[in-house]
Amino acid sequence: MSLRQPARATIRDVAAQAGVSVSSVSRVMNGEPHISPELHARIMRAVNRLRFEPHSAAQALRSRESKTIGCMVSDLSNPLYSEMINGAEEEFQRAGYVLMLAATRHEQDRETAFISAVRRRRMDGLLLFAGDNAHTDFTGALANLDLPCVAIDREVPGVPSVRADHRGGGLEITRYLIGLGHRRTALLTGRAALLPSSERLAGYRQAHTEAKLDVDPDLIRPQTQGSSIAFSDVCQLLQGPDRPTAIITLGTHMLAGVMDALASNGLRYPDDMSLVCIGDTDLARHATPGISALTWDLDQMGRVAANILLDRIRGGDEPRKIRPIYLPTRFILRHSGAKPRAP
Amino acid sequence: MSLRQPARATIRDVAAQAGVSVSSVSRVMNGEPHISPELHARIMRAVNRLRFEPHSAAQALRSRESKTIGCMVSDLSNPLYSEMINGAEEEFQRAGYVLMLAATRHEQDRETAFISAVRRRRMDGLLLFAGDNAHTDFTGALANLDLPCVAIDREVPGVPSVRADHRGGGLEITRYLIGLGHRRTALLTGRAALLPSSERLAGYRQAHTEAKLDVDPDLIRPQTQGSSIAFSDVCQLLQGPDRPTAIITLGTHMLAGVMDALASNGLRYPDDMSLVCIGDTDLARHATPGISALTWDLDQMGRVAANILLDRIRGGDEPRKIRPIYLPTRFILRHSGAKPRAP
DNA sequence: GGCATTCCTGGAAACGTTTCCATACTCTGC
DNA sequence: GCAGAGTATGGAAACGTTTCCAGGAATGCC
Structure with a gap:
């Protein structure tokens, strides 16, 4: 159908096509103020014509924001976790972040490997789902991370957490x-x-x-x-x-x-x-x-954790309250309990 | 404890510290051949001393590989999907890729939004889990993508798939x-x-x-x-x-x-x-x-799909067989079937 | 009418890698 | 002893953005 596109349009192509400077294109793409309507229109026309889509690696490189959240979970096939992640992911999506997922299978190696990936990719935040508190290498690596983190049902020194009660x-x-x-x-x-x-x-x-x-x-x-x-x-x-x-x-x-x-x-x-x-x-x-x-409400837990993390990312380094937030549990009484038999 | 690190080490810092050129450091980091043992040792020492970790955005920008796989699923809280993803993720992890996850909740907007994210982030491949075949905007966007894709239990024109029978x-x-x-x-x-x-x-x-x-x-x-x-x-x-x-x-x-x-x-x-x-x-x-x-074997399905995708990514653009691969289902007979009552 | 602001736009220097090219050196075979 | 292949290194130009700086055009104020 369409010819194989020789190369994707860059911001430069857009600038040339619209007859303006690259910086103006960048400003328009990022919705900055102080732009005349005509310039805006002209640039948007070029953007649409060329189907320009900014290269996020270049953006990340320059702006030091990857718009990416790491999410570490021991076992994704456990519905308890996947339901929480489902809730969290929606909040991140809404805020324009993409979730990067790793299943660690309770192996310390995978945990530290993922922490390393988090650093190299300059992810903007990290969500930690329940994992072995005994893994000390991991908490060490985490302490050096200097990155907004939120733990879910997990105790990590210096990291705020959301927990069910x-x-x-x-x-x-x-x-x-x-x-x-x-x-x-x-x-x-x-x-x-x-x-x-x-x-x-x-x-x-x-x-x-x-x-x-x-x-x-x-x-x-x-x-x-x-x-x-x-x-x-x-x-x-x-x-x-x-x-x-x-x-x-x-x-x-x-x-x-x-x-x-x-x-x-x-x-x-x-x-x-x-x-x-x-x-x-x-x-x-x-x-x-x-x-x-x-x-207890898994979806809600995921969402609460996601929003705390987003707040921390936006709020910079404020040493917020680290005290865990507890969500209530609820006991559903059915018919599986009775007095013990007389011995 | 540790002082707040002023800035992360770059490849330049490593080169300076080791007294060599940046290109040599790059070569060592990427395991290229033709490197003298002494140089290698010297560079690795500097790498360790400075705790150098390459910036993957910069790598992606230059090398045009993001080492990232997109994964689109309608509902992550559905154990059927999360179990497949769990299997797939392990294969990707092994191959050095990171999974980027999006839950679309059967909404076409989210599907196209994610496709856009896939393009901007120059992800290396895309895994599509069962979703509405009726979403035509989506398949259009996908056709323009020109990216290795594999569908799971989903029919997408021109995309190979793995399906349970x-x-x-x-x-x-x-x-x-x-x-x-x-x-x-x-x-x-x-x-x-x-x-x-x-x-x-x-x-x-x-x-x-x-x-x-x-x-x-x-x-x-x-x-x-x-x-x-x-x-x-x-x-x-x-x-x-x-x-x-x-x-x-x-x-x-x-x-x-x-x-x-x-x-x-x-x-x-x-x-x-x-x-x-x-x-x-x-x-x-x-x-x-x-x-x-x-x-049927969900974990296996995820793994098979992941490996097909990895093959395609490595193999370049070969117009492989698009014929779906079918995995067998198995009927487990228990005690919930009987002859119908005489009317 | 002169001067300080504010609004709008362009130029160019980063950001941190990879990779192409050049170069200097070491072999090998005759 | 020399052409040519192969090995080991360095220099510098990309990759595609954002952002700082500068400057011209309006605008407001006295």
């Missing part, structure tokens, strides 16, 4: 189970090094302390997320001498493993075992009976 | 239901403008033709994805005079609505209604009874 959520659901009479509640909460897990555990402990109950460390299973791991964890717990009477588990992937384990041990919930899951899912909603779940 | 899958599951004796099978398959939906429908029709059955257009519900829509669709179908005896539905979000609709109409599967879902999910796996599902 996992501690409060853990407290609420544990209190609920204790209130039902449960004295032995298993907690399958994902990698211990992740902030949401450790916060949840803190809430769980607090609820037990309040009720003057001891917590059996065996009941805490801070394993990597995964349905088969949940399965074997639960089987193991069930074979022990002193079974738990309730289980708190992550909703994504793990809940399925837990349900399998119960079923293959001939147990039913809520009668033989109470169940609460963290993060509402189709499975929790539509299992029979429905499974009570702790939930 | 949705047609074959639709055929297989419809045959299965027809084999059980079903004559009226509802199909809730998502937006009609999406390739997977239309392909699935084609398979569905073919199975009916083979069996010399008519298809009732009322049974085909090409609605937007969403659990509440599935709910009302099914309720409507159940109130009609001539109920379907089987339902094929998308697994993500929609299956839940379907199950709700059945429950609230006092129906049970598989006895009152057979069920097959597209895309395996926790819910399909762990509902009781388990729900038969059509599945």
Whole structure:
């Protein structure tokens, strides 16, 4: 159809075509004030005729702004993350930024590699999703970065963060189970090094302390997320001498493993075992009976984090409040909890 | 801790520090041959001392390669997509490319806006995930792009694609239901403008033709994805005079609505209604009874697409085979299908 | 009418690389 | 001992913008 375009138009071509200087074209493209209507019109005509599109590498080089946000996430296939990113991305799009994504798969090498990419590409900001707090090389590299950052459900020294109130959520659901009479509640909460897990555990402990109950460390299973791991964890717990009477588990992937384990041990919930899951899912909603779940607004979290980051980018280096912002969790009561059986 | 770094080191600083020319530094950084070991060592020492990191905008400007891949997806929060992207991203990372992500939310404006961003940023390639084939402005803009592209589950003229065999899958599951004796099978398959939906429908029709059955257009519900829509669709179908005896539905979000609709109409599967879902999910796996599902390898699809794109980028403009590559689907038989009740 | 502002425009120097060209040196084979 | 190929380095011109500086034309004020 169209001939192969020999070369893309540059700002120079536009200036020549319109018979004006390059600087005027630049001013028009950037919407600067003090431009006569005629000049504006003439330049825009040339821009359209030549289909001029500024080369953003050149812009970035000169203006020291890449209009780019880095986004580091451990596992993109986890819907918890992708939903937050979805929300954040929309805010960035609206502000004219493009998102650069990297999945680190919990590997420290990938984290530092991405930090390096962030530096080389002079990205304007960085969004950090939950990742291992134990990765110290990473926080070191980050400290030298001198770049607006916002962390999501992650603790990074000197970096403001947005978090769901996992501690409060853990407290609420544990209190609920204790209130039902449960004295032995298993907690399958994902990698211990992740902030949401450790916060949840803190809430769980607090609820037990309040009720003057001891917590059996065996009941805490801070394993990597995964349905088969949940399965074997639960089987193991069930074979022990002193079974738990309730289980708190992550909703994504793990809940399925837990349900399998119960079923293959001939147990039913809520009668033989109470169940609460963290993060509402189709499975929790539509299992029979429905499974009570702790939930929070992922899309909103992504958006809030994005806007804080944008503010910091625009506001320059103000050493804003670093205090984390907490978003509430909400407990959805369904029918997966009951009083423990009399022993 | 560390003083605020006044300015980042440039290749010039490195050259000065090492007492060599800029071009030598450039050569070393890019691993070019014909460099004496001493020079190499001297330069690397300077690089490390100054913590030099090349400015990728400058590199992109000069070398006309941005080492960047655009990735356009309609809805990032859909796990089907995020899992494919997760796979693709790993391949790109391995090859030294960074992924730039945009969620279009099925809005044509966002699609063209992103295409423009792709041009301005001189991205090296573009990955297109399933989107409305009806968006013609978009395909026009794309045709002018003259850039390596690969589409995933999407039909774009002149662009090679990777697709799951949705047609074959639709055929297989419809045959299965027809084999059980079903004559009226509802199909809730998502937006009609999406390739997977239309392909699935084609398979569905073919199975009916083979069996010399008519298809009732009322049974085909090409609605937007969403659990509440599935709910009302099914309720409507159940109130009609001539109920379907089987339902094929998308697994993500929609299956839940379907199950709700059945429950609230006092129906049970598989006895009152057979069920097959597209895309395996926790819910399909762990509902009781388990729900038969059509599945395919999302991670693999992302990787295959990424590698085709990388090949095209490296291989230059070879007008390769544009024929789509199909990945197989697999039918997982569970317990959600039965013979229809005698009327 | 002279002078200080403000408005509009152009020229040219950056920004930090890569790459082309030139040059000086080291081999190799005869 | 010399042409020619190959190796190792440096110099300088791009790449396509933004932005600083300068200057001419209006405008306002006394």
